[in-house]
Amino acid sequence: MTGKKPSSSLTYSISTQPMKPKRTLATVSDLHQVYQRWRGVPYRFGGEGADGIDCSAFTQTLYQEAFGMELPRSTNEQVLLGREVERDELRPGDLVFFRTGRSMRHNGVYIGNGKFAHASSSVGVTISSLDNVYWRSRYWQARRVLD
16 A cells, blocks of 8 residues: 555535534634634645644634534535625624635634634634735635534
C-alpha cells in the first residue's frame, strides 16, 4: 500500500431544510470555546488539521465539535445547506459566505455581534467583523443550517 493515500467512502445528503443538531450548544460561548481550541492554526488550502486548515474544513470542524453535526467538506457543498437568511437576521451558528475572487469562495460561522469565526488565508483561524471593509464588500449570503 506504499504511495497510496487513504480514501473515504463517505457520502453526504444535502438538505435544503434547517437541521436539528445532535446536541444543542447554541450559545455564543460554546462557539467561542471551539474557536479558542483552533485559534491561530495556520491556513492551508486543503488542510484539515492542527498543522493547517482551510475555511470549509474549519467550518465543518466547528459544527462537528460544537453541535455534533457533520457538514460536507467543501464551501460549494456547504452553501447548499439549510435556507438563506438576510444579513440583519443572522444568529450565532449561521454560515456566512463571501465571494473573494472570480470563482473563489470563502466561508465561516457567525458568532454574534457582527463577527464570524473562519480560517483566513492571511492570519489562520481568527474572528473577523462582517463590517470590515474587506469582508463587507465581498459578503455573498448566509445560510441557516440549525433549526
